[in-house]
Amino acid sequence: MGWTATLRAEEVAPGTAHVVEAGGRRIAVCNTGEGYYAIDDLCTHDGGPLDQGRLDGREIECPRHGARFDVTTGRALCLPAVRPVRTYPVRIADGVVEIDLPA
Secondary structure, eight states: OEEEEEEEGGGSOTTEEEEEEETTEEEEEEEOSSOEEEEESSOTTTOOOGGGSOEETTEEEOTTTOOEEETTTOOBOSTTOOSOOOEEOEEEETTEEEEEEOO
16 A cells, blocks of 8 residues: 555644545554654554554553553553554654555
């Protein structure tokens, strides 16, 4: 698929995540205040929606059972999750968040 425009960067305030549907996926666009990151909106522990959790710096917490993930790498940071969440490259072009989606 390649680079896909999703939403305007200003729609995602620092310290928040916003879900977009792109390429048949639910993706959480996260603004850490230092940059934008895109991850699957799906906790690898039980499938919970990560966008509804708290984003603190680079860590997002699943609201269901407290699993945390690094939004920059997808790495699971604490139990009950052990598997990483998928991440996608992000760029800002003319104020729009674009995500590089696989074909």
